[in-house]
Amino acid sequence: MKFTSLFLISFLTLVSCQTNSHLKLPSLISDNMLLQQKTNAKIWGKASPGRKINVSASWNSNGQAVAGKDGKWSVSLPTPEAGGPYTISISGKDTTILIKNVLIGEVWFCSGQSNMEMPVAGWPPADTIMHSKETIASASIPEIRLFNVQKVISGQPLDECTGKWEVSTPETVPQFSATGYFFGKKLHAELNIPIGLIESAWGGTPSESWTSSGSLEKAGEFVSEIKAIRESIPLQAQYQTWLNTLKQLDLKQAGKDQWKNLNFNDENVPTAEYNDSKWPVMVLPTQFESVIGEFDGAVWFRKIVDIPQNMEGKDLILSLGPIDDMDRTYFNGKLVGSNEESGFWQAERNYEISATLLKPGANLISVRVLDTQGNGGIYGSTEKMKLSLKNDPKTFVPLKGDWKYQPVAELTGGKFYIYDLSKNEFLAQKRPVNLGPGTPSVLFNGMVSPVLPYQIKGAIWYQGEANVGRAEQYSKIFPAMIQDWREAWGIKDFPFYFVQIAPFVYAGADSTESGFLREAQESALKLAKTGMAVTLDIAVVNNIHPPFKTEVGERLALLALNNDYGKKSPFVGPVYKSMSLAGSTIKLVFDNVGDGLVAKNNKLNEFEIAGKDGHYKKADAKIVNNEVLVSSPAVKVPVSVRYCWRNGAVASLFNKEGLPAWQFRTK
Numbered sequence: 001m002k003f004t005s006l007f008l009i010s011f012l013t014l015v016s017c018q019t020n021s022h023l024k025l026p027s028l029i030s031d032n033m034l035l036q037q038k039t040n041a042k043i044w045g046k047a048s049p050g051r052k053i054n055v056s057a058s059w060n061s062n063g064q065a066v067a068g069k070d071g072k073w074s075v076s077l078p079t080p081e082a083g084g085p086y087t088i089s090i091s092g093k094d095t096t097i098l099i100k101n102v103l104i105g106e107v108w109f110c111s112g113q114s115n116m117e118m119p120v121a122g123w124p125p126a127d128t129i130m131h132s133k134e135t136i137a138s139a140s141i142p143e144i145r146l147f148n149v150q151k152v153i154s155g156q157p158l159d160e161c162t163g164k165w166e167v168s169t170p171e172t173v174p175q176f177s178a179t180g181y182f183f184g185k186k187l188h189a190e191l192n193i194p195i196g197l198i199e200s201a202w203g204g205t206p207s208e209s210w211t212s213s214g215s216l217e218k219a220g221e222f223v224s225e226i227k228a229i230r231e232s233i234p235l236q237a238q239y240q241t242w243l244n245t246l247k248q249l250d251l252k253q254a255g256k257d258q259w260k261n262l263n264f265n266d267e268n269v270p271t272a273e274y275n276d277s278k279w280p281v282m283v284l285p286t287q288f289e290s291v292i293g294e295f296d297g298a299v300w301f302r303k304i305v306d307i308p309q310n311m312e313g314k315d316l317i318l319s320l321g322p323i324d325d326m327d328r329t330y331f332n333g334k335l336v337g338s339n340e341e342s343g344f345w346q347a348e349r350n351y352e353i354s355a356t357l358l359k360p361g362a363n364l365i366s367v368r369v370l371d372t373q374g375n376g377g378i379y380g381s382t383e384k385m386k387l388s389l390k391n392d393p394k395t396f397v398p399l400k401g402d403w404k405y406q407p408v409a410e411l412t413g414g415k416f417y418i419y420d421l422s423k424n425e426f427l428a429q430k431r432p433v434n435l436g437p438g439t440p441s442v443l444f445n446g447m448v449s450p451v452l453p454y455q456i457k458g459a460i461w462y463q464g465e466a467n468v469g470r471a472e473q474y475s476k477i478f479p480a481m482i483q484d485w486r487e488a489w490g491i492k493d494f495p496f497y498f499v500q501i502a503p504f505v506y507a508g509a510d511s512t513e514s515g516f517l518r519e520a521q522e523s524a525l526k527l528a529k530t531g532m533a534v535t536l537d538i539a540v541v542n543n544i545h546p547p548f549k550t551e552v553g554e555r556l557a558l559l560a561l562n563n564d565y566g567k568k569s570p571f572v573g574p575v576y577k578s579m580s581l582a583g584s585t586i587k588l589v590f591d592n593v594g595d596g597l598v599a600k601n602n603k604l605n606e607f608e609i610a611g612k613d614g615h616y617k618k619a620d621a622k623i624v625n626n627e628v629l630v631s632s633p634a635v636k637v638p639v640s641v642r643y644c645w646r647n648g649a650v651a652s653l654f655n656k657e658g659l660p661a662w663q664f665r666t667k
Helices: 002-019 132-137 178-191 213-218 223-243 442-451 471-489 513-526 549-564
Strands: 034-036 040-046 052-057 061-066 072-078 083-091 096-112 141-148 165-168 195-201 247-250 281-284 297-307 316-324 326-331 334-339 348-353 361-371 386-389 392-398 401-412 415-418 458-462 496-499 530-533 575-582 585-591 597-599 607-610 620-624 627-631 640-643 653-655
Touching (some): 052 072, 096 178, 096 442, 141 178, 178 549, 213 223, 316 326, 316 334, 458 549, 471 513, 530 549
Antiparallel strands (some): 326 334, 386 392, 575 585, 620 627
């Protein structure tokens, strides 16, 4: 009997091992997903090698696949016209996963840097979105679906990303791309069909980060950098394997509380009893990437300050200057202030210190800095860092100089990996060198490659600010990136619409580097099925994040509606066509004048004229018979004109339909 029982247990164990499918789906294949209509939509995942997978959709489409040696499988399902909701059943021999609330419609990929990433809620206080509150309140649109690809960099292409399909509601929309949302909302209103939006954006990133290594090499750009990345892949893999051994904390759902009260097992760090004798030293103020290399996550700083007798027993103000991005600040172990919301990276920190917290002589200041992307740290000017008398700011102790520091948690792929501070793990671990969001190809690998199996209609793009100053190179790599994506997706000439960067001061309002970058962006229009949304009229010259994302999204949507959906309406402003010389005046002719040319506030600005010497002078310009006449008493024999070429130049020429003229220079 005992033998029989053992045999039965062994048999059942063997059967269980043989039938376990280990069926796993990527995050893109989930409840609330939206599939591209009238195409072959790919459904994919992983399972035990050799396992048969059945896929059945409630719109009467079925398919089968067998998991390969690597466990990967995929099925193509023909999709009907827009509609739903539907369900999709995915099953192995012992497992069935039911995907619910699936819609069929139009899927658009929304990518770029911060102006694409900037959410509907904005990044207050400095970076806000016009009509944000009204937009969020009216965001209950069940036929709009949102997926946000979490930030991750990789030295080689990944096949999975972190994210979740969500239905558009006042709870889900605030942290989604404003440009993407307004684009999708306009399409939905005009087409009355479901719209799916996949956001994959990262602030401050250049276009080469979003381009595959092969495409960059083919263009002859960043060749040595790509070689170094390939050589470092083993070390990157080792580092990720090590990270996976650490305690992990999933990033909270986006919202006001996303970054608040994060616990990294570091409660004792701000106390006087904590031993930081083995911590290294960093000279503040600075951005900590300059010392520790590319890093997103939390870093502790500690400093002992001697309080002079004339400040003892009095209320103080602890000033640290701006902190990128967030902080929790302690004085003698007591939390005295914090800023744990996105958008305050430029805000100066000034926290009141009660006299009751002071000790005679040595006092401890501890700051946990949380950086979520780009550079991070306590980075302002030296005079901003001080401990001063509340009632006499001229009496102070400077805080610049040496601070003890230690990274405590690394943020990557939507997770915090928490270090054991007692082991100084971060500093002891050999990390991949110079691999950050600005590294060529790493965002293509981490944030585009995982989406490639997903069928899309097209892409919208808002980026270019990070490439200002490298216009000639951008004119090569930006078109290369567009072609790269099309080839990688296997969708020939899918629509690609991009935003031309808005006016911003950059090196100075009168400098011209952004004019050349905008011209480089325009050069990509030589590719089929591309379009450009001009933003010369919707800018805040002193803020690189203009609040007018409704206009940006809707101008992108107008391109798609006209070119892809047969909804004809004015969607392009006046475009320079030709010039002719009449004495000392140049006459300019434009395409797309619509019902006629108009000047903003009845005055044309930002026209410049030059002679053979190529030195441009401010010019007078006026509209005559839907042409523009340009002249200047300083240029007797003009040969060329340019318009809106300065960094700070804002549009003054429009058609009567309200669309701005494109910047240009005659050649």
